[in-house]
Amino acid sequence: MTAVISGVRLAAAHEGVAEIVVSLTFTNGGQSQVALDHVAGARLMQNCGATQIDELIGQGWEHVRDALAGAYNGLD
Numbered sequence: 001m002t003a004v005i006s007g008v009r010l011a012a013a014h015e016g017v018a019e020i021v022v023s024l025t026f027t028n029g030g031q032s033q034v035a036l037d038h039v040a041g042a043r044l045m046q047n048c049g050a051t052q053i054d055e056l057i058g059q060g061w062e063h064v065r066d067a068l069a070g071a072y073n074g075l076d
Contacts, residue, residue: 002027003061008053013037020044020053024061034064040071 007023013035020041024032036044044067045051048059
């Protein structure tokens with residue numbers, strides 16, 4: 001099952017730092033939301049070559065997975 005980013009918005013995190021919340025839509029019609037902190041959000045933007053959050057729409061879910069894994073593991 002694959003998924004794509006179908007929506008993006010900014011939200012305030014507990015620390016008052018902005019985070020990116022992406023909506024994923026799966027091929028079976030299911031949807032999920034994933035919040036990315038500023039480190040993971042920056043990685044997602046860079047990995048997708050995006051300069052604005054709207055440019056993330058249509059990107060594959062694997063970019064979200066990789067951004068979260070890279071931020072968690074401190075990968076460059």
